[in-house]
Structures are given as C-alpha cells and as structure tokens.
Amino acid sequence: EPEVTQTPSHQVTQMGQEVILRCVPISNHLYFYWYRQILGQKVEFLVSFYNNEISEKSEIFDDQFSVERPDGSNFTLKIRSTKLEDSAMYFCASSKGLKGYGYTFGSGTRLTVV
C-alpha cells in the first residue's frame, strides 16, 4: 500500500535556526497538507497545497512558515526562525480530492527546539 514518507523522524534544532521538514506524498495525489500536534494537544491544520500554490492556511501558518514542492515529488515545510513553541509533531498528508477523502498521513517528524 502506498505511503506518505516523512524525514527526518526526529529533528532537534536551536532556537532561531531554520528547519526544513520533508515529505514525499503519494504519487497520484493532488492535494498536500501539513498538520502539527503539540504534545498533549489536538492535531491542528497548518496549510493545504494544490496546483503548486497554497489553497488554505491557518492562523498558525504565519510569515515564518513556508511550503514548497520543489521537484514534483517532495513537499517541504520550512520554518525560518524556530521558536520554543514550534516544538511539536509535524504530520504531512496527501489526498486525491476534496472533502477530506482519501487522506493518507505520514508518520510524522518530531521537532524539538532547544
């Protein structure tokens, strides 16, 4: 069964540093997403991406966040200047279409900002 792959599984970074979280969505999926889960809290939507542009973003997704699909297979989330409160589990997902159907999640990247 096809999977969404995320790397690395765990990243530790110093406050103020830039990080790039990487995801390889399922090849025939058209919609790509990033979610995050702060320890002990709910899974929160960050951004959706379709047709090479952001289709929706949450208020969490401020100017320090950006997404990119640089080469047609990878889907990245960049945090320009990390803060302690960015420490969380970041999940990538992809889907074929609308209405939340056919979502497949990656196994997540645990980001720890020290």
Place this chain on the structure above:
Amino acid sequence: AQRVTQPEKLLSVFKGAPVELKCNYSYSGSPELFWYVQYSRQRLQLLLRHISRESIKGFTADLNKGETSFHLKKPFAQEEDSAMYYCALSGIQGAQKLVFGQGTRLTINP
C-alpha cells in the same frame, strides 16, 4: 466556526465490554465526519467515515445531525483496540482541511 469536541481524554474498559467514544461537532453546514485511529508509535489511519456507513474492525459510527454527534461504538472491545482515537470533520465548501478533536485514549483491560 468549525469545532470538534471529544469530552473524554481517557477511556478504559474491559475486554468484551461495549465501547462508546463520544464526538460532538459544531459546523454551520453539513460536514463530512471521520474517525481516525493512531496505534502506538504508528501513523494516523482512517478508521471510518460517515458517508460510507461502513463497519471497520467492528466499529460503527452514526451521524446524528439533531444532536450534532458522531459517536464511535463497538459492542465487544478487544485488547488490540487500545489506541488513540480522533474524531474529525471536513467542510464541504471546497475546503479540504480536517478539523480534529482532542482525541480519546482508549485502553482495553484484559
């Protein structure tokens, strides 16, 4: 505003007992509702969605629009059902994002 509420953070039942995980939602239109499961150290997996009215691993969930609920039920719990369960909704106005509840950690005692 879109909101999903799972009132129980923790739920513990004995093997063979019935299970009900509660989920209530708030949405101005007619959302699509889902249950996701996360077993220990594994990724989020779709368990079931209301539109298909299916039963997966013995679990069922009925959308009650009057009570704005989508409770997950299983008549006889098994030890392998121990996991984190998330209720989620998606609007149907073109938005693809999922709005999750806080999750309920279900523990099945032998």
